[in-house]
Amino acid sequence: MHLTPAHKDQALVLFKSVQQRLAAAFEAIDGEAKVVFTSWEKAPGANGQSGGGGTMGVIRGKVVEKAGANVSAVTGDKYPALEGEYKDKPYFAAGVSTITHMFNPHAPIAHMNVRVLQVGDIFWVGGGADLTPFKRYPEDTADFHRALQEACSGQESGTYEKYKAWCDEYFYIPHRQSTRGVGGIFFDYLKGDFAALLAFLDAVSSAYVRVYPQILQRRCHLPYTDVDKDQQLYWRGRYAEFNLVYDRGTKFGLLSGGHTEAILVSMPPVVKW
Amino acid sequence: MHLTPAHKDQALVLFKSVQQRLAAAFEAIDGEAKVVFTSWEKAPGANGQSGGGGTMGVIRGKVVEKAGANVSAVTGDKYPALEGEYKDKPYFAAGVSTITHMFNPHAPIAHMNVRVLQVGDIFWVGGGADLTPFKRYPEDTADFHRALQEACSGQESGTYEKYKAWCDEYFYIPHRQSTRGVGGIFFDYLKGDFAALLAFLDAVSSAYVRVYPQILQRRCHLPYTDVDKDQQLYWRGRYAEFNLVYDRGTKFGLLSGGHTEAILVSMPPVVKW
Numbered sequence: 001m002h003l004t005p006a007h008k009d010q011a012l013v014l015f016k017s018v019q020q021r022l023a024a025a026f027e028a029i030d031g032e033a034k035v036v037f038t039s040w041e042k043a044p045g046a047n048g049q050s051g052g053g054g055t056m057g058v059i060r061g062k063v064v065e066k067a068g069a070n071v072s073a074v075t076g077d078k079y080p081a082l083e084g085e086y087k088d089k090p091y092f093a094a095g096v097s098t099i100t101h102m103f104n105p106h107a108p109i110a111h112m113n114v115r116v117l118q119v120g121d122i123f124w125v126g127g128g129a130d131l132t133p134f135k136r137y138p139e140d141t142a143d144f145h146r147a148l149q150e151a152c153s154g155q156e157s158g159t160y161e162k163y164k165a166w167c168d169e170y171f172y173i174p175h176r177q178s179t180r181g182v183g184g185i186f187f188d189y190l191k192g193d194f195a196a197l198l199a200f201l202d203a204v205s206s207a208y209v210r211v212y213p214q215i216l217q218r219r220c221h222l223p224y225t226d227v228d229k230d231q232q233l234y235w236r237g238r239y240a241e242f243n244l245v246y247d248r249g250t251k252f253g254l255l256s257g258g259h260t261e262a263i264l265v266s267m268p269p270v271v272k273w
Numbered sequence: 274m275h276l277t278p279a280h281k282d283q284a285l286v287l288f289k290s291v292q293q294r295l296a297a298a299f300e301a302i303d304g305e306a307k308v309v310f311t312s313w314e315k316a317p318g319a320n321g322q323s324g325g326g327g328t329m330g331v332i333r334g335k336v337v338e339k340a341g342a343n344v345s346a347v348t349g350d351k352y353p354a355l356e357g358e359y360k361d362k363p364y365f366a367a368g369v370s371t372i373t374h375m376f377n378p379h380a381p382i383a384h385m386n387v388r389v390l391q392v393g394d395i396f397w398v399g400g401g402a403d404l405t406p407f408k409r410y411p412e413d414t415a416d417f418h419r420a421l422q423e424a425c426s427g428q429e430s431g432t433y434e435k436y437k438a439w440c441d442e443y444f445y446i447p448h449r450q451s452t453r454g455v456g457g458i459f460f461d462y463l464k465g466d467f468a469a470l471l472a473f474l475d476a477v478s479s480a481y482v483r484v485y486p487q488i489l490q491r492r493c494h495l496p497y498t499d500v501d502k503d504q505q506l507y508w509r510g511r512y513a514e515f516n517l518v519y520d521r522g523t524k525f526g527l528l529s530g531g532h533t534e535a536i537l538v539s540m541p542p543v544v545k546w
Contacts (some may be wrong), residue, residue, distance in 0.1 A: 174528075273542060
């Protein structure tokens with residue numbers, strides 16, 4: 001089962017549309033700063049390193065301290081897998097990925113990614129979205145999970161519960177003995193009919209684009225103290241640790257010779273240890 | 274070949290003495306802040322996680338922004354090795370480790386570690402020291418290397434050159450396609466007579482304790498601009514990335530269930546991405 005050129009085009013149309021909607025939301029929330037888009041292209045490197053390209057969209061404002069929404073599509077000779085079955089086969093990977101770090105300590109970090117992969121003769125989709133608040137608001141957690149649950153409602157019964165549990169497992173930080181936030185969903189290796197899979201990625205990403213800005217709007221202007229702000233910077237250290245020590249997406253990107261700047265857009269703008 | 278209790282005591286005496294000399298140097302350079310010592314102890318955990326203890330010495334001042342000198346000694350049932358030969362065997366590991374982050378962008382980051390390990394029936398020593406300046410001064414690089422070269426002068430011919438090359442290789446950051454600093458020395462798996470090995474660790478650590486404070490004294494009060502300071506914070510991101518993505522010491526600590534706070538003393542106090 002191969003992705004056709006038409007499949008790839010359809011996926012990229014979705015990913016670019018998600019990026020565009022996120023950029024509009026970031027700019028509306030910040031009220032001043034604009035998203036700066038930078039395109040990059042990269043020839044395949046030695047040792048099976050990937051070639052391809054993408055567009056980073058990054059905003060650095062006073063309300064939205066740093067947020068990114070990146071689209072990329074890369075191919076390579078050797079899939080740099082931890083997974084034995086797929087290791088070292090030719091691959092295609094495309095996706096959209098976003099992380100937001102707000103200035104206000106009451107406004108949660110959130111992350112979303114949806115992607116399509118072709119490795120050897122097999123293609124699949126994966127993705128997820130999760131919320132990481134420094135100050136926890138049960139209302140935000142409930143709204144975020146409800147939106148993702150709705151996005152899963154077209155799938156077989158139990159899908160949301162399964163992907164929610166997968167998320168909790170994936171974002172567990174062993175050396176901190178805690179999860180990184182209040183969860184969300186995570187899924188990978190979903191195989192089957194391409195149109196149905198892409199529709200699911202559309203549902204998940206559109207749910208995120210709808211619910212997360214709503215959460216930010218009600219938190220990003222709340223009053224806070226200098227102590228709150230300082231604690232937020234230390235707390236961000238956990239996020240940075242997770243991204244660099246455990247996250248498979250970051251590792252995949254760095255090990256496959258991806259575009260370093262694009263990969264590290266996810267890192268918090270200022271961190272204290 | 275086993276480390277005897279007397280060997281372990283001798284090693285710990287050296288490590289504690291290095292820690293004490295470093296603490297005195299940090300306090301002299303800062304002129305105001307004091308090193309805070311915190312001891313920790315940890316029972317062996319599930320899944321072969323290590324038990325043991327140690328003492329962190331951390332200073333956070335206005336000149337020395339953050340520096341740590343930690344001594345630890347841990348044992349475990351299963352060596353969490355990447356190395357096949359030693360994987361999952363009972364082990365003992367003890368060492369002293371130090372990293373310094375100065376407020377002034379002209380003053381280089383430096384790191385030093387010396388350690389003894391017993392895994393199964395084999396013991397060895399390892400360690401190294403490297404200099405990572407944001408603003409490069411050839412005089413500092415030359416002095417640092419000369420001190421380490423002298424520390425190697427009691428070893429067989431070519432030792433310094435070999436350990437210098439090993440350091441360049443170890444501290445290469447693939448995703449940045451550059452080394453992390455201006456080098457130093459790195460060595461591991463040195464086996465043989467315990468007294469001779471410990472004397473070498475003494476020579477290396479004492480060279481560091483002597484030369485690095487000299488370098489700091491001539492850089493830590495130089496004038497700099499806001500732009501220098503801001504660039505220093507972004508540049509520190511590379512250091513954080515190396516520590517979390519590649520460094521074997523950090524990985525060993527986190528994966529073996531070490532003391533998280535002690536391990537992360539090495540992280541820069543403030544970082545921007």
